[in-house]
Amino acid sequence: MAAPSLATVLRNLFVVLGCGITATVVYTIATDGLPFRKQLLTPWMAATLVDFYINILVIGAWIIYKESNWIRAIIWIVFLVCLGSITTCGYIVLQFFKLTPQESMQDPIYFVLLKKDGTESKGKLSVVGARVLFTVLGCLMLGTLIYTIAIDGSPFRQQLFTPWFSATLVDFYVTVFALLVYLNANSSILQLYFLTSGLGGIQRIKLGKCSSLDHFVYLPWQCDDVRVPCATTIPPLPARSRISYCFQ
Template sequence: MAIPLAAVLRTLFFVLGSVMVVTLIYTISIDGLPFRRELLTPWMAATLVDFYINVVPLAAWTSYKESNSISAIIWIILLVCFGRDGMQQKRQNSPVVVARIAFSILGCLMLGTLIYTIVTDRSPFRKDLLTPWMDATLVDFYINVVCISVWVAYKESSWISSFLWITFLICFGSVATCAYIFVQLLQLTSQDPLYLVLLNKDDRSENRYERT
């Protein structure tokens, strides 16, 4: 008997959430709280920028999913702190165009951060950078990557394109996230509601048909 995909995803995210909670508790127990100036090395700062840029699309998805603004704000705060169309369309300022510009800027910001950090602090592949809180931040970051990868797998029509984009996400973090979202936004017209970017091609076409 085949296991429903929803059940698999529920189990996956329950396990990932549990891993992150255990990681946080363990890191605090051996290394104290993270609010210490000496922890903010150049590569830790770059990793945090990468992490919070990836939080942006997750926060946007949360805003779309929640039925009221209060619960959406609470979940977004939790996303930021712990790893109905609120995109209502205005004629003079298309949300799709604004989103394209926003994710272009975020992608360029992360790319600039990476280049600057490599120039000023050399390669990140050094043992001395792997402090307990850097390890915890990386676990947190890649759990976010798993969330975005599930969305990419849903969006893409072939396993090959899904694999390539997910590999790109793993290797390049939020630079890849911004690039992917920008590509998806290019498939929308400026008159489309912004939430359509969340849907794959078939569901998007069906949604447009129902609205006409």
């Protein structure tokens, strides 16, 4: 019996994760009511929400990049803000279902990440804007973490883990897992910067020479031997070709 393809494994995994977080939210509402209560917004809950929505912003930027129709992109973003990783899992599963059999067998992560129409995103301003934005967000999260520790102490206390705080953590780590799927394909340098410096670490990548955000999506496909200038238009690749971009 043939082993399941990577596309099938990832698709089924995100289906399970989506069902899991949906069940978690439904159970928490049933046992603890709705989350829109002031007493739930403790300092560490607020810090977790800031961290969560920074990650959601990354997923949202990818959705905007993927969707050529702005109305459809806005609808997805609204669902993403309201439902968090439930939407994340649903969107990723949908992208896997859109793969052709050939794409699924070659390199499903590559084809899920990239636009189907092959068009590039909007010029250098998007890259400069992303670099500045993620630097600010990284600093914001670091400041939030330091401030919360200063006023509320360590988060490793049992009384903090209310039903909704626990559900938020589950939601948060499902989104983190989705981001790690991308990082797993990426270079060790990017992983190091991302994990040690948070989202602000993206600023350390040399995005300034790239013509668009498409080049950032291509970062996982790199090689020590082949180096293509970032200003070069990137052709569709039939499979993972391990070409290095933006690390000049």
